[in-house]
Every structure is written in structure tokens, then in C-alpha cells.
Amino acid sequence: MRARGIVVLLVVLVAALTGGVVASFAISGRRAARGPQQVAQEYFAAWRQGSFTKMARLADAPPADFADQHRALSQGLSVVSVELRPDPVVQSGADQAQASFQVSRDLAGHGTWSFRATLRLGRVDGRWKVLWSPDTLYPGLKRPATWRLTRVEVPAVAFVAADGRALPEGGLLDPYLTELGDRLVEEGDDDEADGHSGWAVEATEAGGKPQRVKLLAVKQSARLRTTIDRDVQAAAERAVQGRPQRTAIVALRPSTGAVLAVADQLGGQGAFVGGYPPGSTFKVVTAGALIADGMGAGSGADCPAGVVAAQRTIRNHEGSALGATTLRGAFAQSCNTTFARLAVDRLGGGKLGRAASAFGFGVRLKPGTGAATGDFPDPRSGAELAEASFGQGRVVASPLMMASVAAAVADGTWRAPRLLAAKDLRKVGAEPGPERDVPGAAALRAMMRAVVTEGTAAGAGLPAGTAGKTGTAEFSDNGDAHAWFIGFKGDLAFAVFAEAGGSGPKVAAPIAARFLRGL
Template identity: 60%
Template sequence: MERCRVRSRGVAVLAVLVTLALAAGAAAVWLWPGKDEGTPEEVARDYFAAWSRGSLDGMGRLVADPPPDFADQHHALSDGLRVSTIALDPRPVVRSGPDTARAAFTVTRAVAGRGDWTFGSELRLGKVDGRWRVLWTPSTLYPGLRGKGTWSLREVTVPAVAPVARDGKPFPQDGPLQPYLSAINERMEGEAGTGWVIELRDGSGPVQRVKVLGVKATRKVRTTLDRRVQAAAERAVGGRQAAVVAIRPSSGEIVAVADALGGMGAFVGTYPPGSTFKVVTAAALLADGMGAGSAADCPAVVVTAQRTIRNDQNHDLGRTTLRDAFAASCNTTFARLAVEKAGAKKLAAAAESFGFGARVAPGLSAAPCPFPSVGSGAALAEAGIGQGQVLASPLLMASVAAAVADGTWRAPRLLSPELIREGGGGVPDAHDVPGAADLRSMMRAVVTGGTAARAGLPEGTSGKTGTAEYDGGTHAWFIGFRGDLAFSVLVPDGGSGPEVAAPLAAAFLRGLR
């Protein structure tokens, strides 16, 4: 039997027994102050109540268009990990619009007698045909999950290390850093005995290590992570599926990774960077002789290399400057200049100077994100605005912002160069990037009067917004820097960069005060 508890802050809720498969069980006593009919609060309450009873049918009736394998996906997690108890801790519902709302929650599972596994997720709600319903996806079950997950528990031998913060203090064992800390454990030499690893295969993807249980490490390995910055990044991300990566431009040290993308998505996941890539395109143009004040055209629509490019909401600046076109994120300007002035070779060279294709070894695995071979046609126009075949990780885009801030691209790293070499890696040489001074003024203009002007970013912040289109959806991006701190923010499927990612960045920076 599997014991399931549902907790509400300040409200006592009785524990009830449900079947191991979460299919049926004794009725729960659900205590909730008041009753709010016809609202997202009611739907969230009823969904968690059904979960507490082990009623997958009851949960499914509250979901808009539940997938045929809705119950199977829940069974796969509990059965695959031999879960004995579950504790749910729902937060209050937060309305994000007239027809959308979110309810963050924390779930703790006791796994096969090997320990507890705790993580946060989010229940998304929306109006469908005039009625509030749960907008369920696999990421509701586990953040970042995209397909049907295959879960397993495996006994492993682990290195005898315990990664700690730069001040020598430990991290929470169940935070979003856990996959990264586990990967550092794997990289370092030495064995401390055995532990149990939770593994996930997302659809047909590779097996990911999600959590290690029962590890007794003996050697402290000091990372570059700053607990204060890490805490601010985690608070900003909250229960959302998002990532914040922060870097010290002067050293390349990674000081925060708040990753709710699943696995090590901020390092190994790749996404179209959208208009944040205009930093690289602008660098190529600056290297070719343009300046921030050079004349440029920003029509609402342009046809270049047989590709029709439009600006967001068809905005039209007419004859303007490169700086103002950058601040307003003119797709038409940068797509045409990428084709007609920069060209594929110069754009590729600029991308490489900002770390695209570099085999960085920050102390664990990271995607190299090579710049694609785009030729001189429509693919080049799309690449100039960060679309088409261009892909980047949040880690890489944080290093792009850091390179602008300092004028030098440094390989981002979580460990000292000595420890990276001990783990079998290497640190690429630092090098200057083109046009850094002009890029700093252009990124400042984005915040003072451009697409991020209304995001609430603190004084002294510079950055670039991005709204990256893919398969009918959009990723929200913001990259930037303030003082000796550079960062990237990604909200997959989040919508608008100016409206979603930039305010999240503002919350992160305000949280550092």
C-alpha cells in the first residue's frame, strides 16, 4: 500500500492509504477553508483532492483533453521507482490572466525504502469552452518531461566527493542543483561505496540521472556557486518551468544555476535563441565596420534571400540607427544585414568568438552548440535573428552576455581549472569579442527605451530580449548583465521575452538586494 498525504499550509489534512498504482483507495478528508465555485481555485482543490484519494479517473475528468495514457504515466513513475508514500504540498492558485492560472506544488515520494525524493512542479489551469480545467502535460508530473517517462531505480557506485558552495557550505539535497551535483560526483575520481540513482528516459531520449539517494560522500569539492545568488535565482524561477544561469564576466565562474527544465537542461538542452542572437549578428556587423550609430533601415516587412521577414506587431522605425533597431529588436534590420552585409562566414566567425561550437567543460557535460552551415540563402536570414537552425543552451547565452560585459569570452565553469583537469576536462583559452563597447551601449538601450523598458529591471542593467518561434510555439528569453554579473533567462513555451523572461530577470536581480 502507498500512503498519500496532501498538505496545505496552515491546514491539517488527514493521511489516507491509496493503492501502489494510485488507482483507487480509501476516501480522503480534504480540509480547505471555504468553497469557491466555478474558479481555478476550485478546480485545483478538486484535482489535488482526487490525487489524495488515488482517483486517477477523478483527476482526468478535471483535465482538458487528457492523453490516453494519462493514468499510465502516473503508474509508470510510482511502479518504476517502487514508491511507498507520497506527500503533496499545494500552494495557493495565482492567476496569470483572465483565462489562465497556476498552482505550484511540492511532491515528496518515498522511493523503495532508499530515501525521500522531493521536487516542485506546477499545475497549469485555463478556461476551455468557458469552464476552468487543468491544462495537463507530462511536465505536470515531473518538470521538463515532454513524453511518456520510463522510470527506474538502480544501485550505483559513486565517487567519494561532496560538491559545496564557494564558501564551503553544503547545498540542500533536494534542490534544483541536484542533477548538477550528482554529475560532479560522477566526474571526480574515487569511490565512497554505493548509492541509488533515479533514472528517467523521456520518450525515446537518452537516460538521464535525476536524483541520487543514499550517497555518503567524504571529500568536499568546492564549486564556484554563490549561495546568495543561487537562492535569488531559485526564488525568481519559483514553480515555473524555467532556467536562470548566472556568470561572473571577469572570471567565467558560474555563480547560479536555477534549472527547472528537467535533468541538466540549462547546460545540455538546446533551443532557438531568437532575438538574443542579435547580439552575435550585431557583433559581426560591428567587426565589419558598422557602429552603434550607423544608419540602418527598420521596415515592418522585408524580403531578403527569398525569405519574408516581419517585425513583431509589424512595427516600423523607418530610417534609424543600428542601436535603435537593436533596442526595438527589428527582425527586418538584422535579417537583411546578415544576408547583405555580414554574410555566412562573418556571422559564423562572430558566433564562434562568443562560444558557439566551443567544447566547454565547466566541470560536467555541456552542449557545444555549433553554429550551423547556413549558406547565403533563407537559412542565413533566419540565422541572423536566431531562428531556423540556430540552437543554444541557457549556459551558452549567459556566456554571450558575460562576454559583452567584460569584452572577453571566457569558458563558463563550475569548478576551478585544477579540478576540471582532475575530472578529465580542459578550459578553452579566453579571447576578446568584437564590438564589445558598442554592444554594451546597444544592450543598455534595450533596457532604457527598448523592448525591456517596462520589465522593471534595476538601474544599471543591460540586456536583450528574445521571443523564439518553433513549431507553432514560442520560447521567452532574456540575457543581460549588471556589474560583474551576467545571466540568461529561458522560459520554454513561455511566450513573449519582453513580457515573461525580462520580468523574471528583474525579479532575480531585485532578489539580490
């Protein structure tokens, strides 16, 4: 009996231990299988509690000053409470996910500052982690920042949408409206500029200049209409939310040059002031120059995988080739080799430069806020001309500039973009810009439609009636590239830009489709 009792006891012990091991494996399995939604929930919960240590554990390789960056914002702005309202996590592919969220901070005695941002997540060594960067704190931040509340003179006006309705606060347009207000006060020669003292949220990135990102508790007695369309703005902001890359959309009305939307996650108002290689979106300009020189969309052209133009070896993306084709076919499939050879053999720097000027390159843009000039430097060699023909080398442009290129094709006339009615531009120290007829607009419209129906954007899900041009613009020796798509549909033109997004067809064009389908 004693021996039997011992056996029974051993069985019970083994069963208990086995069950414990199974339970242990189950718990371990659950931990290993934690998905992005659970990680995001834990991160937001820790953030609400102010537990920077736990937040850092949930992040992949957080910087040494992770907690300090959070404290700098709270202390600099006298934050007394933080409210976080996350959206459900959206997974993109097997290893990336993101959750848009609204954050509202009570700034002791200065009101509430609210805006939307994105929490990005990724699978690292088999586990989901938060891919933290400074723009998790505020969209567009690239480096640690110091924050402060600064007393400012603010205008006694509220900037409203084109239809007179209030613009939603806390969106990606806020920095642009803040600068409009600053410029209105600086001009100071109009009754609408007579304002009062107020407070502004100011951020200064390491090594950068202070940027006012929000005016607080401003009392307005009048309204000044912008050109912004509330519906287009909302669609643009939805389209860029939750992207793994910093993304911007600028939308214009081709018939007037009015800016309809600015959804800018680039930081520092990069959608207007940034300078980036436009890549193959610049082929719109080169094709216009070729049409002005006598070619037609159906003119014969060659598209080999590689070509030597002016002693510069040019290759197509991923080694693609069409062989004998037409200008339209080479444009739709974005053949670098075709455009490089034709630019060198037929156009030269002078003809291409004149086409660039017709499309607004070199024109000082004054939309009402700061804006960079599109730059097409005179090619110093045939090799530079070959690169410039497809938007590489020294050619640079902002998303605003490339949106104006798309608008020019849609309308036939390039118009300087603007954020206010032409009659109101002087109130912010700006003025209406020039208008210029662009070469080959009718043929370019058909060629840009071909990009969507049968070319590089055919699989992007763009709605019927859309025309456009993809661009993959390399910016490093490692092959890193920005993703572009510019286009138009009816009396709406736009540029989509994803910083370091890689592929225009795979990244920027689908964002454009999401934008257009969201209208």
C-alpha cells in the same frame, strides 16, 4: 375552510419548491464559480488519497494512461508514502494559474526523495481545470516515463556551494550535481572519487535514454566546491516556479565564467544540452560583427517593416517599423530588417562567422557536465545569411551558451563556463576552456542598456543598471516561438529561456526582472 387549507398547502408547496430551486441554483452557481484555489485543493486532496479517478476528473483531457503514469513512478521506486505541501495558487491573467508544491516520497528503505514541481491550471469552457502533463510528476518530463531505483557507485564527496555551505536538496540543480558525481566516479583517478555503492533514482522517458535524477542516502567524507552561489540559485528557482511554460535560467560570473545558478525545468538538462534557435538575442553577435567592420552605435540605419534581402522577404515582429534610425535604435527595437540587410550587404558569411566564433559558437563546452556546442553553420545562401543575422534558420544555442554571450559583452572577454574551480575540472574529465576577446564590447554594453531603458524590454520592470536583449525565436510554420532574454547587471550575466513561451519582451524579460529583484 377546506378550500382555504388547500390554498395554504399549495402556497407552502410552491414556496418549498421555489426555495429548492433557488438552493439548487445557488449550489450550481457555487460549482460553476469554483476558482483555481479550490480546484487545486481538491486535486491535492485526491492525490493524497491516491484517487487517480478523481484526479483525472479535475484535469482537462487527461491521457488514457494517467493513472498508469502515477503507478509507474510509485511501483518503480517502491514508494510507501507521499507528502504534498502546496503553496497558494497564483493566478496569471484571467485564464491561467499555477501552484508550486513540494512533494516528498518515502522510498522503502532508501530514504526520502523531495523536490518542487508546479501544478498548472487553466479555464476550459468556463471551468477551472488542472492542465496536467508528465512534468506535474517531475519537472521537465515531456513523455511517460519508467522509473527505477538502480544501484550505483557514488563518490565519497558532497558537492557544495562556492562558499562551502551545503546546497539545498530537491531543487532544479539536482540532475546536474548527480552527473557531476557520476563523472567523478568514472574518472576514478583521484582519492575524492573513491566511493561506495549507493542508490539512484533513474527515469527513462518513452523513446529516450535513462537519466539519473537523484542520488539517495549517500555517505560523504569530503566536500568539493562547485561555483554555485546559494542566493543566486534560490532566486533563479523562485523566478521560474509556477510558470505556465517550461523555463530555464542560467547565471554566470562574467569575470571568471563560473556558473552561479542553474534553474532548469526543461528536462534532460536542457539548459546545458538543448539546442534552440536564439532568435534576436543573436543580434548581439551580429552587432558585434558590424562594429568590428567599422559601424558605430550611432551609425545611420534603416528599419522598414519589411525588406527583401538576398531574395528572402524579412519582416519585423508585428510589422513594426522605425524608418531612418541608428544601429543603436534598430538594436533596441529589435529590427530584423535592419540586421538582415546589413548582414547581406556588408558582412557576408565570413565576417559574421568570425564574430560568432569569438562569442564561443563552435567551441566545445566542458563545464563539468554535458553541454551542447553553439552552432553557427556556414550560410549556404544569402537567404540563409539573412535569417542567421537574427538567430533563425540553422543557428542553435543552449541557454548556457547564450548566458556566456551576455557575459562576454559585460566583461569584454568570452570565457568558457564552468561548474567547478578551474583546478578541479579535470576531476570530472573536463578542462578550462579558451578565452576570446569579443568585438565591440563597449558599444554593445550601451546598446544593451538601451534595450532596457527605451527598447523592447522597457516595460518589463527590470531593475536599474540592467542591460540585455530580448528574443522571440520562431520554431514552426505556425508561428510558435520560444521566448528569450539575455543580459547582465554588474558581475552577473544570465539567460532566461521559456520553451514555446511566445514573446521575449512579454514573457522572458519579466521573468528576468523577477529573478534580479529576488537577489
